[in-house]
Structures are given as structure tokens and as C-alpha cells.
Amino acid sequence: MDEVLSSALRDAVFGRLDYLDRLAEEGDQHSKAALADSEIVRLTGAFRALLADHEPDEHGRCRSCAATPWRRRARCTVWKAAYRDLVGDTVQRTAAPGRHSLRPPRPAVT
Numbered sequence: 001m002d003e004v005l006s007s008a009l010r011d012a013v014f015g016r017l018d019y020l021d022r023l024a025e026e027g028d029q030h031s032k033a034a035l036a037d038s039e040i041v042r043l044t045g046a047f048r049a050l051l052a053d054h055e056p057d058e059h060g061r062c063r064s065c066a067a068t069p070w071r072r073r074a075r076c077t078v079w080k081a082a083y084r085d086l087v088g089d090t091v092q093r094t095a096a097p098g099r100h101s102l103r104p105p106r107p108a109v110t
């Protein structure tokens with residue numbers, strides 16, 4: 001029964017996302033304006049709820065993704081996807097540099 005329910009939920013969510021994609025790509029200006037007025041707030045709300053479920057603990061680990069011992073060291077895939085899709089990969093490199101990026105640049109070899 002859980003598999004049937006999961007499949008129905010999954011199909012309903014993907015069906016809604018497909019509908020919104022079609023409306024955004026093929027809809028007239030009135031439909032697109034209505035879409036922006038109603039759906040963007042719903043989508044950002046859903047995204048915030050999803051991110052809240054994956055809020056990191058005091059050690060920076062996701063409580064949802066760290067449920068299994070072998071995944072505790074992995075970064076949360078939900079936050080990685082959110083950052084990639086909402087902020088962008090190029091900003092991530094400059095905003096969250098590794099410790100080696102704090103070193104001063106090496107002098108040029110002549």
C-alpha cells in the first residue's frame with residue numbers, strides 16, 4: 001500500500017511540475033502572469049519547507065540525509081541542488097573557497 005501511495009504522490013507531483021513547465025513555455029502572456037502571481041510563492045514555500053527538513057545540525061550535517069552512518073560525512077544533496085539551481089556553481093566557488101584559497105598567490109617564476 002505504501003508503494004502505491006508513494007507512486008501516486010510521485011506521479012501527482014511530477015504531473016504538476018510538467019503542467020507548470022508547459023504553461024511557462026507555451027502559455028500566453030495572461031497565463032504566464034497568473035503563473036507568476038500564484039505559483040512562484042507556492043514553489044518558494046515548498047522549497048523552503050524542503051530545505052527546513054534538511055537543515056544542518058550544529059556540526060553542519062543534514063539530519064535527514066545523515067540518517068544512515070555511511071552518509072554522515074556526505075554533504076546534503078538537497079542543499080547542494082538548491083545552491084546549484086538557485087545561486088549557481090560559479091558563485092559557490094568564490095563564496096565558499098577551500099582553505100588553500102586563503103593562501104596568498106605564489107610569486108611568478110621568472
Ligand SMILES: [Zn+2]
Nearest residue numbers: 054062065076
Ligand atoms: Zn539532506
